[in-house]
Every structure is written in C-alpha cells, then in structure tokens.
C-alpha cells in the first residue's frame with residue numbers, strides 16, 4: 408500500500424470546510440464522484456448491515472422541489488455540482504427480524520444458516536436490551552448514526568482530491584421527506600432523510616477554522 412503522509416491527511420482536513428457557495432461553472436468529473444461514493448460504500452456500520460441509501464440529485468426541477476423546507480440548502484441546491492441525499496433505513500429494514508437482515512446475512516455476508524441464526528439472536532439482544540432501540544425513532548436515530556459515518560468519509564475523501572463539500576441538516580425533516588415521497592419516488596415509510604450533502608468547487612475562500620484545543624476535548628487516563 409502506498410502510504411500518504413500525516414501532513415497530506417491533515418492538509419485535507421484543513422482544506423475541508425462547510426462550503427457555502429459553489430462555483431457553478433465547475434463540474435465534478437464522474438469518476439471523481441464515483442470515487443467519493445465508493446468511500447461511502449466502504450464505510451463501517453454496526454454489525455455491518457449498511458443501513459443507508461444515497462440519492463444523487465442532478466435534475467434541476469427536482470432540486471427546485473427540494474428547496475421546500477430546506478432553508479440551509481437553497482444556495483447549495485443552486486450551485487453544487489453534485490447533491491447527495493443521505494437516506495437511512497427505518498425499522499422496516501433494520502429491525503433484527505426483518506427480511507432485509509435475513510437477506511443481508513445470507514446473500515451479502517454469506518453466513519451459513521446456523522451462524523445467521525446466532526447472529527440474529529445477538530442482534531435482537533443488542534437492539535432490545537443493550538441499546539434499548541425499542542421505538543421507531545430510537546431505531547432510526549441509531550441507524551442514522553451509521554449513515555453519518557459514510558458522510559464523514561465522503562467529505563474527507565472529497566477533500567483529499569481537492570473537492571469541496573457541505574453537510575446539510577438545515578431542513579424540516581417532515582417537509583423534505585414529503586418532497587422525497589411525492590417527487591423522488593422514495594418510500595418514506597422505509598427510509599428517512601438523515602442529511603443532504605453538497606459537493607463542488609468553492610467560489611470564495613473559507614473563513615478561518617474555529618476549534619477548541621485538543622486538551623479541551625481529550626482526556627487521558629494513564
């Protein structure tokens with residue numbers, strides 16, 4: 408494996424910022440966008456169940472529709488080269504006894520039947536007891552956390568190849584999900600909208616970063 412230096416990695420983290428306005432004239436090459444999405448695919452998730460789905464919205468009219476209720480996304484919808492919706496699976500898919508979990512263990516993880524049965528038992532205890540994921544909301548929020556790991560990876564990967572991004576939670580969840588149902592053919596009983604994620608090339612230089620020092624956010628017990 409070709410290693411990259413710590414400096415190169417830190418430079419990418421410093422390069423990444425929440426880009427407010429993108430340069431409309433610059434379009435991300437298809438293979439670059441596919442590379443970014445590939446880092447979402449390779450992201451880790453709890454039990455490896457990948458409770459996510461990503462929709463890349465390039466259609467202008469659909470982007471217009473998405474503006475409804477999405478106060479934090481308007482300028483990004485107008486200017487981003489690529490605009491991704493991070494969808495998270497609801498209990499229909501992600502509850503321990505769902506057909507999706509069964510399919511996933513047998514077809515994706517290739518677990519023999521007995522191993523799958525055992526794993527499902529552990530997953531059931533994890534959801535019902537260990538993590539108390541006993542309502543639709545808690546289950547969705549837990550699955551959503553996995554979806555955010557993919558988001559972080561996409562933003563970092565993009566920065567590493569000089570592409571800007573902006574994570575977006577500036578929307579009314581109910582209104583935006585209604586738009587998804589009505590215009591994007593997404594079954595919102597099965598998926599919820601976790602975030603929007605815009606990609607492109609910056610128009611303006613970013614503001615200086617504001618961050619607490621490492622010793623304020625890390626405690627060592629030695």
Ligand SMILES: Cc1cc2nc3c(=O)[nH]c(=O)nc-3n(C[C@H](O)[C@H](O)[C@H](O)COP(=O)(O)O)c2cc1C
Nearest residue numbers: 423424425426427479480573574575576577578616
């Ligand atoms: C989950 C999440 C949601 C965010 N939502 C928005 C948003 O709706 N609109 C926006 O302009 N920035 C949004 N941001 C960007 C943050 O404001 C930004 O990351 C933070 O202020 C730190 O600045 P930096 O990313 O430029 O270093 C969001 C960031 C995260 C992680």
